Amino acid sequence: MSKKCVYCRGGINDDRSIDVCDRCGVGVWGEKMFKTIVRNMDNANSKGDLCSTNTQPSIE
Numbered sequence: 001m002s003k004k005c006v007y008c009r010g011g012i013n014d015d016r017s018i019d020v021c022d023r024c025g026v027g028v029w030g031e032k033m034f035k036t037i038v039r040n041m042d043n044a045n046s047k048g049d050l051c052s053t054n055t056q057p058s059i060e
């Protein structure tokens, strides 16, 4: 079960936190912004933030 890009339906790595391939991500957000988004998503995943739905978000 490999992931697919939501824009071009191309295959992307399973460890990618966002369902957008590099080419489309850069096209949509620009290279700098896209890299920042991917990094933020990876950080959230590794901390398990996406699973802790019962806790209050600390960001207001």
Ligand SMILES: [Zn+2]
Residues within 6 Å of the ligand: 005, 006, 007, 008, 009, 010, 020, 021, 022, 023, 024, 025
């Ligand atoms: Zn794509």
